[in-house]
Amino acid sequence: MVYYAELNILGFFTCLIIQHKEAKDKQEIFSTRSFKNILLIIESIFLLDTASLLIQNDMMPHTHIVHLMIMNGYFFLQALFPLEILKYCMGVEKIRSRTIRILTYIPMIITFAVLVVNSVKPFAFQIGENDKYSRLSSTGFVYVVIWPIVYVLGGLFFLIAYYRKSTDIKRENYRHIIIFAMFGFMAGILSILFKGFLLWPFISLGLIYLYVNVLSKSNQKLDILAFKDSLTGVGNAALYESVSGHIKAQIDAGTAEFALVVMDANSLKKINDNFGHEAGNEYIRTSARFICRIFDHSPIFRIGGDEFVTILEHSDYENREELLRRFDTEILHEKAVSDGVEFPLSIARGMKVYEKGLSFSEVFYEADNLMYANKSEVKKKATAEFLTENVSG
Structure with missing residues (x-):
């Protein structure tokens, strides 16, 4: 005892x-x-x-x-x-x-x-x-x-x-x-x-x-917290700058092999304006989790309020087209939930593969342009679905 x-x-x-x-x-x-x-x-x-x-x-x-x-x-x-x-x-x-x-x-x-x-x-x-x-x-x-x-x-x-x-x-x-x-x-x-x-x-x-x-x-x-986005847990802009510096060194050495995927979460401002910033934060967190699940072998960075970047190397680089198809297919079933309200995820994306002769900034610029082109397609599709569901013959 x-x-x-x-x-x-x-x-x-x-x-x-x-x-x-x-x-x-x-x-x-x-x-x-x-x-x-x-x-x-x-x-x-x-x-x-x-x-x-x-x-x-x-x-x-x-x-x-x-x-x-x-x-x-x-x-x-x-x-x-x-x-x-x-x-x-x-x-x-x-x-x-x-x-x-x-x-x-x-x-x-x-x-x-x-x-x-x-x-x-x-x-x-x-x-x-x-x-x-x-x-x-x-x-x-x-x-x-x-x-x-x-x-x-x-x-x-x-x-x-x-x-x-x-x-x-x-x-x-x-x-x-x-x-x-x-x-x-x-x-x-x-x-x-x-x-x-x-x-x-x-x-x-x-x-x-x-x-x-x-x-x-x-x-x-x-040390991790200094390079960690506090809202989502992915890498922040400071870590992105650090990692991109290493990629630039590989480009200079002629050993670079990578692709950049630039992503932008759609409708964040509307969600913030109509449901509050906590709902918007949950939308961003859910977007980050989805992106991490798709590109689970690559570093993910949040470089702006609703903008993400991932650098595809090694196995993710080799499987980049399949990963992009998975991205487009699986996002159709993803939702963010805040205080019982569901928000379907909508994330525009653009991918550019590095080619010799391009700088890192040029790769990002082209991926960013492809993302904006995809954003326009996503919005047109959403408008067409809305008209189909709400306008009778």
């Missing part, structure tokens, strides 16, 4: 240290309210778990109802913890669907109902003689712990989905969070299978892993 309590206290102070460091260093991965809530919940669980141990060993004044409330609070927070993980994972991409937000609370409500029923008629756990905590049937106990596992699995689903479609800059963060979530999931499974397994000290190890990996790369992240 002393060993268990000492580990709880160690885990509690680990959370406090991380909390202090987060407030001091303002690391990007810890900046959301949900993650701050995760730390507070774990600290509270450590305190409740330790209080239960002290009660069971007659080291703390108590009554039967107090011990029961402590254990109910423990299991309630045990479900709230992965809920906050799920909210954090969803918040990474700022999901705003009201239906999804409501659905996330259903397991929490079920957990609360199970604890109320168990308090009146124990079937999962009980506070028995001498205020000793004990599990009852394994089946009954599963009703208490299965819903937190549902939350953790949901969080992992979101994280893995975002990881698969994210840029290299974001992938590192997602990978660390996935490993942290796996700590919670595996600890939950082990606590079900093995009575007395030290669940929360184990999870505190996950926190240590997460924070150490962030801190060890803090200087590198500062």
Whole structure:
């Protein structure tokens, strides 16, 4: 028991240290309210778990109802913890669907109902003689712990989905969070299978892993942020200038082989004027994600409010025509969503392959002209579709 309590206290102070460091260093991965809530919940669980141990060993004044409330609070927070993980994972991409937000609370409500029923008629756990905590049937106990596992699995689903479609800059963060979530999931499974397994000290190890990996790369992240577009996560104009400098050096050396794709998101001003700048921002973010998915082996840069550029080299250069066809086909099914309003993506694009004798600026100029020609075609097509749908014979 002393060993268990000492580990709880160690885990509690680990959370406090991380909390202090987060407030001091303002690391990007810890900046959301949900993650701050995760730390507070774990600290509270450590305190409740330790209080239960002290009660069971007659080291703390108590009554039967107090011990029961402590254990109910423990299991309630045990479900709230992965809920906050799920909210954090969803918040990474700022999901705003009201239906999804409501659905996330259903397991929490079920957990609360199970604890109320168990308090009146124990079937999962009980506070028995001498205020000793004990599990009852394994089946009954599963009703208490299965819903937190549902939350953790949901969080992992979101994280893995975002990881698969994210840029290299974001992938590192997602990978660390996935490993942290796996700590919670595996600890939950082990606590079900093995009575007395030290669940929360184990999870505190996950926190240590997460924070150490962030801190060890803090200087590198500062460098990345200097060349990262804050809205979309792709490269910014400064990085574009740096990379284009390397391409110009290849042109001078006679070794250049690349294509430029210049892209422009249509209708941004209309969306900003009619639905607000947050809707416009979401439209730009969705456009960036789509572009990254198509040209997933090439650097993407946002060089203006609605203008993007990618430099195709190596495999993307070899498959450039197929990628452009994919771009034109798949964008027809893409939509940005802001506050329940859907905005079909419309992105004009122009691609120019480098030819010997051209400068980098000339390649960009020709790609830009092709983009504007494509923009005119896209607008004509949109007008024709509108007339077809709205003007009767």
